[in-house]
Amino acid sequence: MTTMKRVLVLAGDGIGPEVVREALRVIDWIDRRRHVPFDVQQGEVGGAAIDAHGTPLADATMALAQEADAVLLGAVGGPKWDALPFAQRPERGLLRLRKELQLYANLRPATVFAPLVDASTLKPEIVRGLDLMIVRELTGGIYFGEPRGIELLPDGQRRGINTQVYTTSEIHRVGRVAFDLARKRGSKVCSADKANVMESGRLWREEIQKLRDESYSDVELEHMYADAVAMELLRRPNRFDVIVTDNLFGDILSDEAAMMTGSLGMLPSASLGDQRADGGRKALYEPVHGSAPDIAGKDLANPIATILSLSMMLRWSFDMHTEADLIEQAVEGVLASGTRTGDIMAPGMARVSTTVMGDSILHELDKLSA
């Protein structure tokens, strides 16, 4: 018997609802055409939650997320809420979800679809065939370290404080995810840190090395400074297989990696917690991009990152590899046919809206499964 997949959908702000709508159509397609029942609940996060409930994530929504098999999120934030105090900003809603669901491993795969080789700002020969996985630590580091805040000094100056902290176990658990992934891919891990200037970076390097020597001696490990990784990503991205790094470096390096794929609108992500004894795990899936206020509400956004995030959900939460493959093939087929949203537009191609990109992917899914 196929069990019901309980998915909580939090569309959020800006282009969030627009890109999530297209992913919902794909869920509906799988439900109808592949006979896999989905129970989709919807809730608010970010600015939408502030407007509806006065907080970026209501406790009731947090409880729904705890109960769901998986969460699909659009994006949060926007100019309307930028002046709010820190603890009330839309972004806090997303950070609370990550922290309370203990989603410490954020997988951000940068793969270049063959038809998009020319869409990157980098030369085709640099990005062709790229397939790298960034594993970003997501619940620790400078995003959450204490002390933090803005304080007033006696001389009238203000001081902003954030603290970078990592413990051995935080480093090991995300390291294990990276090494396990590498075993299923190219067996190579690059760990990015600033061990030359930060004690937490020194600890990161030592503990990742220890983990490799004790449990993953079959996997090749190299350590690099994060600034050098930023440079190498532009010079020779194909040299990387899995990159494991902390919360802040992972945030920055993944936006950089997105540009290999053509656009931020192409990069999906999965945020995972520990695997439970029953095989399940808490998980949240979201595009790497934000709410894109500059194009919000205009039906211009690229929904592919969100649709590929759904495909990651099918793989990681539901073991539905056939359907995940189908979605990725449909995306590739649509791109090959020259259908493009503005962000991945190229001469001679047809520029389409968010909705038409969704239509095209559904049409391709129909064709593939006919």
Ligand code: NAD
């Ligand atoms: P952004 O990712 O929203 O936009 C950066 C640029 O990429 C913009 O030019 C935008 O138009 C473009 N872009 C992004 N996604 C696109 C898509 N799907 N299709 C086409 N073009 C796309 O980053 P930003 O402008 O720095 O941040 C805007 C807001 O989003 C801020 O409030 C920020 O905090 C928030 N944000 C949220 C998330 C998230 O929810 N996970 C991630 C990043 C930023």
Ligand code: IPM
């Ligand atoms: C991301 C975003 C978030 C982050 C913000 C919105 C909290 O940039 O998911 O990459 O910094 O992690």
Ligand code: MN
């Ligand atoms: Mn980011």
